[in-house]
Amino acid sequence: MQDVVNALVLGSIYVLISVGLTLVYGILKILHIAHAGIYTLGAFLGLMFYHMTGSFWVSLLLSIFLTGIAGIGVYRYFYRKVLGESRIVPLVISIGLFIVMQDLYRLVWGPYRQPFAVNFGINDIRINGVVITQHQIVILIITAVSLILVYLVMNHTKLGLAMRACAEDMAIAGTLGVDVERTISMAFFLGSALAALAGILVGVYENNVYPTMGEVPSYKSFVVIVLGGFGSLYGAVLAGFILAFAETLLVAWKGFVLPRDAIAFLVMIAVLMIKPEGLFRRATR
Amino acid sequence: MRKLGFLLLLVGVLSFATIKVGLFVPLTGIGADDGLSALHGAQLAVEYINSHGGVLGDKINLLYYDDQTDPKQAVTLAYKMVQRDRVIAVISGSYSGPTRAAASIYQRLRTPMIAAYAVHPDITKAGDYIFRVGTLATVQGRAGAHLAVEKLGAKKIAILTMDNDFGVSLAKAFKSEAEKLGAKIVYEAKFSVEEKDFRTVLSEIKKKNPDVIYATGYYFNASKIVTQAKELGIYQTIIGQEGYDSPLFIQLSKNHAANGTVITTDLDRDSEKPVVKWFIKEYEEKYGRPADMVAASTFDAVMILKKAIEIAGKVDKSAIKKAMLKVKGEDFVTGFKRFTSFREAVREVVCQVVLNDSFHRLCKIDDPSITTPTR
Numbered sequence: 001m002q003d004v005v006n007a008l009v010l011g012s013i014y015v016l017i018s019v020g021l022t023l024v025y026g027i028l029k030i031l032h033i034a035h036a037g038i039y040t041l042g043a044f045l046g047l048m049f050y051h052m053t054g055s056f057w058v059s060l061l062l063s064i065f066l067t068g069i070a071g072i073g074v075y076r077y078f079y080r081k082v083l084g085e086s087r088i089v090p091l092v093i094s095i096g097l098f099i100v101m102q103d104l105y106r107l108v109w110g111p112y113r114q115p116f117a118v119n120f121g122i123n124d125i126r127i128n129g130v131v132i133t134q135h136q137i138v139i140l141i142i143t144a145v146s147l148i149l150v151y152l153v154m155n156h157t158k159l160g161l162a163m164r165a166c167a168e169d170m171a172i173a174g175t176l177g178v179d180v181e182r183t184i185s186m187a188f189f190l191g192s193a194l195a196a197l198a199g200i201l202v203g204v205y206e207n208n209v210y211p212t213m214g215e216v217p218s219y220k221s222f223v224v225i226v227l228g229g230f231g232s233l234y235g236a237v238l239a240g241f242i243l244a245f246a247e248t249l250l251v252a253w254k255g256f257v258l259p260r261d262a263i264a265f266l267v268m269i270a271v272l273m274i275k276p277e278g279l280f281r282r283a284t285r
Numbered sequence: 286m287r288k289l290g291f292l293l294l295l296v297g298v299l300s301f302a303t304i305k306v307g308l309f310v311p312l313t314g315i316g317a318d319d320g321l322s323a324l325h326g327a328q329l330a331v332e333y334i335n336s337h338g339g340v341l342g343d344k345i346n347l348l349y350y351d352d353q354t355d356p357k358q359a360v361t362l363a364y365k366m367v368q369r370d371r372v373i374a375v376i377s378g379s380y381s382g383p384t385r386a387a388a389s390i391y392q393r394l395r396t397p398m399i400a401a402y403a404v405h406p407d408i409t410k411a412g413d414y415i416f417r418v419g420t421l422a423t424v425q426g427r428a429g430a431h432l433a434v435e436k437l438g439a440k441k442i443a444i445l446t447m448d449n450d451f452g453v454s455l456a457k458a459f460k461s462e463a464e465k466l467g468a469k470i471v472y473e474a475k476f477s478v479e480e481k482d483f484r485t486v487l488s489e490i491k492k493k494n495p496d497v498i499y500a501t502g503y504y505f506n507a508s509k510i511v512t513q514a515k516e517l518g519i520y521q522t523i524i525g526q527e528g529y530d531s532p533l534f535i536q537l538s539k540n541h542a543a544n545g546t547v548i549t550t551d552l553d554r555d556s557e558k559p560v561v562k563w564f565i566k567e568y569e570e571k572y573g574r575p576a577d578m579v580a581a582s583t584f585d586a587v588m589i590l591k592k593a594i595e596i597a598g599k600v601d602k603s604a605i606k607k608a609m610l611k612v613k614g615e616d617f618v619t620g621f622k623r624f625t626s627f628r629e630a631v632r633e634v635v636c637q638v639v640l641n642d643s644f645h646r647l648c649k650i651d652d653p654s655i656t657t658p659t660r
Contacts, residue, residue, distance in 0.1 A: 006484050111317030115536040131516050207537050252485045259477035
């Protein structure tokens with residue numbers, strides 16, 4: 001039972017990171033490695049504002065907003081000019097950007113791991129020896145709320161419609177009167193805001209913020225994307241949880257036979273052998 | 286042109302008046318935090334030496350480079366420091382990978398190198414120019430076993446091993462010594478350095494109900510282990526080692542979970558020795574964070590080099606190498622005593638316990654049968 005709780009929390013974190021990435025991938029079809037840099041930025045900004053304001057919720061909102069803006073910046077200044085090129089070009093830019101970001105954070109905030117100690121003032125839940133800590137409770141609730149919000153935005157707003165239209169075919173969406181530029185920017189804003197949210201939650205959960213914290217998510221979120229079927233939001237959500245359960249249960253069953261990341265990639269390869277298009281295929285060209 | 290000649294002359298004169306010592310540390314990449322601590326430790330030592338009359342009347346000039354925690358880079362730097370900078374000796378403030386790669390180069394170039402805290406056994410096997418200040422994993426594992434079985438009276442022990450050089454060599458030494466002392470190992474598991482979630486294995490450990498848990502790891506793994514153990518209601522003592530020895534171990538643990546953890550390490554924070562008191566105070570004032578084992582070991586590496594140069598009586602690589610084996614003393618920050626004939630440190634092992642969110646002395650392990658390194 002404890003394993004289920006742990007897997008749900010781990011899955012929530014995977015899902016938050018990958019849903020943001022999926023929004024971007026779905027529209028532009030670029031491998032946005034720097035998303036993990038954005039995630040780290042969110043965590044650092046959150047920590048900085050937390051020290052300044054003393055309020056977790058204020059710092060959360062500030063960080064999400066600013067990181068979202070930074071996401072738009074990444075699109076405007078780095079990706080936009082090379083969208084017409086081969087997909088390798090934005091990929092290389094993205095990798096470079098990610099490395100530069102990590103070193104920038106190190107120069108600004110120092111190389112040391114910094115504690116992000118937040119007490120939400122709620123009690124851990126203990127039922128029959130199963131513990132759900134206060135941080136786990138907060139992560140589960142925030143993830144649920146954000147996923148519902150993303151669902152509402154995607155399905156019940158004009159912006160969501162525009163994003164889906166752009167994901168289908170940008171040129172046609174443009175001719176039909178969708179403001180493509182603005183829609184892409186908004187996708188980056190939303191995606192980056194979700195990454196910031198994930199960064200802050202991980203920072204608090206692990207009590208640990210540091211410049212290279214994006215390293216593992218930088219490749220692991222792609223496992224989720226690939227598993228979920230390249231750009232499908234439902235797929236990303238489901239894949240995030242599947243991955244978390246696979247990792248946790250395998251560890252519970254056999255101990256640490258393999259590092260978690262190896263398990264993640266094995267699961268991905270196994271799924272792709274059976275369903276090469278990922279769990280949920282969405283229409284791609 | 287004449288100006289240039291004058292400048293060159295000036296540089297030449299200046300370089301004669303100083304003793305050039307090289308330092309390689311990771312300042313970027315995964316080891317950047319330890320690298321900065323090591324750099325600060327070395328800088329503090331150089332400052333201490335230069336403000337106390339220097340070495341043989343000359344000042345030490347510390348040249349430091351970033352090895353990016355990358356063995357290839359450490360090798361490049363080795364050639365650069367010896368052939369271009371013409372350093373007289375080199376301190377490694379880096380991890381086992383880069384240090385091990387660079388050691389054979391320094392040996393070939395006949396330049397003394399002191400590894401401050403890298404643990405891999407093969408480093409000193411590179412040859413007679415290579416020394417180590419830090420505690421060999423076998424010694425520390427043995428000391429951990431004595432701490433667990435003799436001092437804490439453990440009969441059933443669970444072992445959590447971090448799956449890299451550091452963790453595996455420690456756990457191996459611990460296990461064989463603990464079994465020799467009559468304890469039973471009731472559970473064993475390995476985890477990767479990146480692991481963050483130990484709840485599953487900790488739940489297994491809880492079922493086995495051991496007397497103590499011996500867990501190898503760095504401070505960032507350790508803070509997770511102690512936090513999650515407390516969450517799951519595991520109140521047995523967790524025994525760690527110098528990987529835990531960082532103020533961050535305590536800060537990164539939630540709900541004061543670090544309290545009660547016992548570690549074997551090199552830095553005795555309650556020491557009455559003036560040099561230790563000075564170091565701890567000065568370090569915190571200067572760099573705004575409490576000193577850790579990495580900083581202390583690198584500090585000592587520089588101090589040991591200074592003593593060796595004084596014993597040699599001249600700035601000569603081969604003489605310094607020979608003098609190194611004669612360095613003895615009590616006035617180091619860590620418990621360093623001397624080098625063995627195979628250039629490993631003989632030292633006392635300090636056991637520290639976390640009380641009220643800070644490290645304090647629990648006991649010292651000084652028995653030569655435990656603390657003398659063996660090949």
